[in-house]
Amino acid sequence: MKPTKRAALILGAATLLVTGLFVATNAYAANLLSNPGFESGNLSGWSCTGSGSGAVTSPVHSGSYALNGNATNADTAQCTQTVTVQPNTAYTLSGWVRGSYVYLGVTGGASTWTPAATAYTKLTVPFTTTAGQTSIQVYLHGWYGTGAYNADDISLDGPGTPPTTTPPTSSSPSKSPSASASPSKSPSASASPSKSPSTSPTTPVTGIPKHALIGYHHASFANGSGYIRMADIPAAWDVIDLAFGEPTSVTSGDIRFNRCSAAECPGVESDAEFLAAIKAKQAQGKKVLISIGGQNGQVQLTTTAARDAFVSSVSAIIDRWGLDGLDIDFEGHSLYLNAGDSDLRNPTTPVVVNLISALKSLKAKYGAKFVLTMAPETFFVQLGYQFYGGTTQGDNRAGSYLPVIHAVRDFLTILHVQDYNSGPIWGLDNQYHTMGGADFHIAMTDMLKAGFPVANTGQTFPGLRADQIAIGVPAAVSAGNGYVANSVVQSAVTCLVNGSGCGGYTLRGGPSPALRGLMTWSINWDRYYNWEFQNAQRPYLNTLP
Structure with missing residues (x-):
């Protein structure tokens, strides 16, 4: 992401x-x-x-x-x-x-x-x-x-005007490191992880294949990978996330989805063609979601008015394009935990409480077939094993997705954490795991399945069902830090699904034959690289039990 x-x-x-x-x-x-x-x-x-x-x-x-x-x-x-x-x-x-x-x-x-x-x-x-x-x-x-x-x-x-004098030091320094490259600190030796069974009910009815290929479509902007028309996205993709819906301001809660213009995206289709292509994908059994946030789309639901605006505006986007649901890709400073907010089961920070309420309202409105996915960075999920933002330790954003995931676990369709743009993370084996190999994907995914103690709070994040978990990876070397060869991704999935070929790592959550599949950033980057990701991973997913 x-x-x-x-x-x-x-x-x-x-x-x-x-x-x-x-x-x-x-x-x-x-x-x-x-x-x-x-x-x-x-x-x-x-x-x-x-x-x-x-x-x-x-x-x-x-x-x-x-x-x-x-x-x-x-x-x-x-x-x-x-x-x-x-x-x-x-x-x-x-x-x-x-x-x-x-x-x-x-x-x-x-x-x-x-x-x-x-x-x-x-x-x-x-x-x-x-x-x-x-x-x-x-x-x-x-x-x-x-x-x-x-x-x-x-x-x-680069072009610009170099400084002619040295300005004074700012009196209000930033207190938050970059969340896109965040190594973690080892927890105390007493924080030993324990396997936690999922508390979620039966799998929701969404029509998504057992092992799905999920990708983001650059629908609202252009970049070096080029634009691809919705109708030209291959049938290999089971879930298509439209990137991105963004707020009119950080705290407004008012989300807008503005399609890429013809000037910025040559060859972009008309609204009517885009809508028709969405319906055609859905007729093939595909799911099309609006992804909210992204790197530029900071969303802070600080008030109930912002919460209500979020529900109303997201509903309008879903209804306008006939979408199947939404993906939450809140990054940067969208989520954080106020000091003292240390119980993930009963959060008190407004941006967290209001997001949970908004998601429950959307679920109530659209019913059983509503698809809800999330794409947080490791900083906001697995880092919670070492640091939790509501305590006095470290960054107040650490682990801040955990109370949201926990609150909506009964209707969360898929959590695909971004296993990229990440620093080293301390895993359940009490070892650092770094990007660049199968080990990182194995350890990060196992944490979601097994569950883990949340830093020094005395609380435990219970593991999710395997069918609620997918692995998020870059489609190509240009798509994000942490890219690994398709064969390495497959080695990680084989370990997680079958419990074999895990190297020296022992799965705390056990094998997961129902592991949902793979998410990637992005469909556009995969097309730019001649569909290398799709052509390797779709046939591989089809071989899984």
Whole structure:
């Protein structure tokens, strides 16, 4: 989506740029950042969290100073800087970093990280701004409890006006690290996981195949992967998520689905053709959903008025296009937990309580065949094993999807967590699991099936039914960080379904023959890569018991 899904979109567009598929240049003489090498001897120009961070004289990459970020058990030592940029323009963010789990990125956009750099290592993040975008926030951070990190010679390369003076340090630093690249801290040894049976009832009647292929369709925007008409989406896809419905403002709750324009998406079909294609897909037994949120669509239902607007506007979208339901892809700061909100069974934070209420209202309106899916990042689900946002530890967004998932588990159709754009996560075997192999998908999915204790709250998140769980992966290397070969994905699914070929990992939730299938970002990226994902995974899913 994840991405984040738009973050994958931006990364993909940048990949096309550097491979020469777009005619543009991303090399400029000017660095748009203020105090990029911390040569002022302080943090001027940057807003940094935590205590003990500052400019140091050793170790440096060049010059006389570098950043020393003091990451602690309670803070990632994040430093940010906001910069004016031009819309629809390619930029390259880069920097030299040193330490364990150091991250560089654009808030709400592309990012990268290194798990361990004993010497200065260069990180590079190419990205393209969106239409109408005039500013970005770049960030650096470490991670909870991993110790100090260093950064030096940070550069934002692209068109713009470089700073002529060093601005003063902001008095209101950001307190939240990027959720799109989030490693986790080990829980205490006493937090031993235990298998929890599902409390959900019989499978809802939705008509989705036992092992489904689920994909996102870029329906409201263009990117480097190109537009694909609804009628041209192959029959291999069982669930099609229309990306995205977005709010008129962060807290309005008023969701709008604006189809991509002909100017932005050459070849886009008319509304009548789009509607007819949706009906044709449904006649073939496919499900078409509206996905709400995405990287740019921050949705905070802070009031009951916003809740009611959400229900009304989402209903209008479903009715207008005759859709089968909705997908919740809330990212960024859409969900969080207020201090003291530590019981996932009885949440009190308004953005959580109002979302739960809204989903129950939509379910009541549309009945048994209503399809509800969710695509959270690992930060908002599995990280809850170590940190829970309602406690005093860490980021208040950690694990914040858990009370929502728990509250709607009786009618949740599929949860497909984004196993990408993620940092290392502590699994039920009390080991770190990182992207790049079958192990990560196995461990993350097993947590959803087995359930797990929620940080230091004394509560347990009960596991879901296997048919409610799918694995979320990028369709191609341009679609998101964490892409692995199709054969690696299949190895993970084989382990989870049959309980064999799991390497050294023991399934706490046991084998899951009813595992629902695979979700991917995105159908468009798969088409760009000649349907490699679809052509490998659809036949494979058909072989499962």
